[in-house]
Amino acid sequence: MVDATLVPTHKRHFTGDGSDFRGQKRSNDTHASITDPDCRLYKKAPGDASRLAYLGHVLMDNRHGLIAGEQVTTADGTAEVDAALQLMDELGGSQRITLGADKGYDRHGFVQDLRNRNVTPHVARKCKGSAVDGRTTRHVGYSISIRVRKRIESIFGWMKTVGGMRKTRFRGLERVGLHFTLVSTAYNLVRMARLGVA
Incomplete structure (x- = not known):
């Protein structure tokens, strides 16, 4: 489970209390896009520039590398965890499964929510205060899940380069989500042809 930042190509117009933003802090509370109200200011890491973005979430099957679920959400601090739980709920089934994820998902509430859903959390551990214990x-x-989960980066690489998701041309959560779904379907078709499944 990894998330991609989907940046729109349209101009970034903001409404605020003035036209000159030099020296002012921008946040979603003070500034909003005129052209795309669903977009939110988001930065991937401390020190990065904030940009208008959506978040794309993908659930990958470890065995074949196929996309088992996808979703686009507005960019906020809890979107990744909320989307992961929603994708797990949509997956259904009663058998115990595992979910591999990076260190950003090593949160006590998230790990407990997975266990409550009969999902074993194969989440990369933080150095201190990890929610994943020795029983996992x-x-x-x-260790296999931690190694294999990195394959999801090739999905996002394909979606951004071949599928045109690096900078989406669409506005609105619904349209960006539809584009993301179409690109995910195209990826699965290409992947199945390579596997000899199609």
């Missing part, structure tokens, strides 16, 4: 990490499957 002692198994061989944990």
